[in-house]
Amino acid sequence: MFEYKKNKAIKEKIYKNGKKSYYFQIYLGKNPQTGKKKITTKRGFKTPALTNSAYQKIQVQVADGTYELLTENGKTFKEEYLEWFENQYRNTVKSSTLYKTKQIFDCHILPYIGDQQLSKITSEYLQPFVEAWSLAYKKSNIVARYAKRVFDYAYIKKGNYRKPF
Secondary structure, three states, X not given: OOOOOOOOOEEEEEOOOOOEEXXXXXXXXXXXXXXXXXXXXXXXXOOHHHHHHHHHXXXXXXXXXXXXXXXXXXXXXXXXXXXXXHHHHXXXXXXXXXXXXXXXXXXXXXXXXXXXXXXXXXXXXXXXXXXXXXXXXXXXXXXHHHHHHHHHHHHHHHOOOOOOO
């Protein structure tokens, strides 16, 4: 008879409404550039079995040395923005809002971070731009929030991209 061993890396999260989700953290090795440990967290699984399956899949990829290739997303911020704009944003707002949003990206966000690869963008990299936006605009939080929406889209879509915020 098959005996299921409980994976100690899998944790349970119980929300206020009583729903449960499962998550895990896994060690990926050391970052060759910084020498620091690389750990990733995967969240939002509905069952322990699904969580365990994802954990084991990543574990095999880390052992084979192929996981790093999967997490290094070669897409630039601009490419991800265009995908988000077409797939998720365009059909949810009126044309006037669409125009305003496109102007914010074209004038304030894309010139600064558009050509940067998503995998290379960190909160430290973004901090000078956020500070410049706060000095230049009364509602600078709007600019930062739009950029964050693209990062969130990439994170949710890929499931393996680290958010800089």
